[in-house]
Amino acid sequence: MTGLTIQEAAEITGWSARMLRYIESAGLVEPHRSVSGYRLYGPGHLQRLRTLRELLEVHEISLSDLGFAARLQTEPELRKAVEGWLTSEPERPQDVPAASWLRWEQDKHQKLLTQPSSHKEIA
Amino acid sequence: MTGLTIQEAAEITGWSARMLRYIESAGLVEPHRSVSGYRLYGPGHLQRLRTLRELLEVHEISLSDLGFAARLQTEPELRKAVEGWLTSEPERPQDVPAASWLRWEQDKHQKLLTQPSSHKEIA
DNA sequence: GCAAGGTTGACACGACTCTGCTAACCTCGG
DNA sequence: CCGAGGTTAGCAGAGTCGTGTCAACCTTGC
Secondary structure: OOOEOHHHHHHHHOOOHHHHHHHHHOOOOOOEEOOOOOEEEOHHHHHHHHHHHHHHHHHOOOHHHHHHHHHHHHOHHHHHHHHHHHHOOOOOHHHOOOOHHHHHHHHHHHHHHHOOOOOOOOO | OOOEOHHHHHHHHOOOHHHHHHHHHOOOOOOEEOOOOOEEEOHHHHHHHHHHHHHHHHHOOOHHHHHHHHHHHHOHHHHHHHHHHHHOOOOOHHHOOOOHHHHHHHHHHHHHHHOOOOOOOOO
């Protein structure tokens, strides 16, 4: 009783049990384990799972994106390199109206949303 | 002569012509165009392409990652949301030793490196 | 005017993502 | 002890990424 089982956690967070395991494999939300190996989700985990859902849906990002964001936070080298590259304008600043890659980045998620995923009560 | 053709640019930057078009479609390096539609790469573009190469290889990131980083810079909402999520510890701070997702994020690139891509003189 | 090389569009392929499902096995509660 | 439900491992299938290649057509240089 030091946490909910994976099925319970799944039901109240809206993820499937399968996805909870996947998310764990990605290191994003890692529940405790009972002595016998059962996953035990505490309130903090549930909260984190719910906000994760929010985050991904609202901003149309992927788990990989989040993983990369994490790297950006913990690898200053990387952060500097990336920011440096992004802010150094190629030729003329007006060339890229800050919309092309944005389009691109969002298009690839656009398609994901059009496929009717079984549990996805966004509508 | 206001820029190199795609083939020339490809040769001196190490990308393939195909990839230059792909990179352009991602909005990351967009050359000028001649009246007849030929891509014209200037010194700035070449520089950007070289550093892009560096960036991706050294830090093992993808074009999508870079696209996401760009979004982070221009969408404060997103940035705040992501940073907020990442810094809110799930239960105990020691749970995730800042290595799991890092592993995960790098593993997926690890494999990419093991496949012998035709032009990739990293060795 | 013709070969070399540019343009877009499409197919293809392997690796990876996200997700469901099934199998074989372990654990818990009554 | 037995059924519900947990665990891992793996297949599967649609979609994306990175990349090559090929076709059909246009442009340039000589």
